[in-house]
Amino acid sequence: MLQLTDSPPRPSLSSIEEAYELCRQVTAKYSKTFYMGTLLMAPAKRRAIWAIYLWCRRTDELVDGPQAQFTNEKTLDRWESQLESVFAGCPVDDEDVALVDTLEKFPLDIQPFRDMIAGQRMDLHRNRYETFQDLELYCYRVAGTVGLMSTTVMGVDTELYTAPWHPKDPIDPTPQAVALGIANQLTNILRDVGEDARRGRIYLPLEDLAQFHYTEADLMAGVVDDRWRALMAFEIDRARHYYAEAEAGISQLSPDARWPVWAALDLYRQILDVIEENGYDVFSRRAYVPSLRKLTTLPGALLKARVF
Known part of the structure; x- marks a missing residue:
């Protein structure tokens, strides 16, 4: 402790x-x-x-x-x-x-660190989230903040803006960094549904469960049916939108940071692919990306870092 x-x-x-x-x-x-x-x-x-x-x-x-x-x-x-x-x-x-x-x-600024502690305070008092807006705030505090911390370390490529045809001031990539943190946290939530349920926690918004006519009791029982698969497909699509938003900021980072960030994004996003491949069963099967598959991701991430 x-x-x-x-x-x-x-x-x-x-x-x-x-x-x-x-x-x-x-x-x-x-x-x-x-x-x-x-x-x-x-x-x-x-x-x-x-x-x-x-x-x-x-x-x-x-x-x-x-x-x-x-x-x-x-x-x-x-x-x-x-x-x-x-x-x-x-x-x-x-x-x-x-x-x-x-x-x-x-x-580094202290505020993102304080915000993360505020996210832990949410976990002290809440084990359900009624709306996605509520969950998004939680995801920002416990993971979007990591994007803010990391971007300061990664650095911004100011040389992009020395040419006369570029804007005078660098584009701030921190909104995209926050989006990547939220995407990662949503991925964690989807991967860990079963584990969280065993601790009495449901992070999926209750309004989403209601939309797909899937109940808390179903989730606690680990029911995998058409309702669950449709719900998970909906949540995975939302997470992928955050990953897509995050991509736009990588080109603004220092050149030596682009490959690792692309790699981290692509590697973590593949967890969503594995959830799909597992038939959306996150109750009895843990979604993980095999080591060989991780290694084969790196060349593609390097190409993106050099081209985009």
Whole structure:
């Protein structure tokens, strides 16, 4: 369990190299698809993304981890105070060391981090979402924020705008980065329907269930029929629209960031394909992209990075 205390930092914390290695190990263990994309980045950016990932994972585990039953509003208040300490350059524990170093190298804003904590507060008090608008806010807070954090690390290609026929000011790719985060979170939700149901959670909007005449009881029982398949096809189409929106921003990123972002997008989007191939059964079959299929995705992502 994360130890959130008001005590001062320990006198001896991990070295920067040790902290980044911890971040790498956690990313590689818990997000294999995402980790593969980070390996295509420049070393400094890759390490920064690992540090951000670990902070995001620790934040998520406060509500969804093995000790989540002990988490309350005060826990999240203390976690937000620890975040402020990190942004002030004062790491509290070993994992913070890498993020403090990342903040020294990249001008990250604290607000997306605070917004993510606000998303965890939603999870404390809600296990249903009536409308997609409600769910979209949740997806922004817990995942769209990652797009904002990551874009700062990736950087924008200002050289695109040195030619006289280009606009004077660079196009801001952050809306597309947020869209990619939302797309990824919607993909997670669709992949994890069965797992979430076993925890008493339904993230699919209840208005969507009603539209397809599929009930909460059906979902809890893992019913896969024509109603469910139509509902899932509808939700997958929505997620793909967010991926399509996200694509438009990749060309605005620094050249060394385009291939890993295209790769991460294509790899994660393929989870939706696997859900379809599994007949929309997300109750008894977990959708994952095989390693060989991931590898064959990389050349296409590289071509997109160079052409688009």
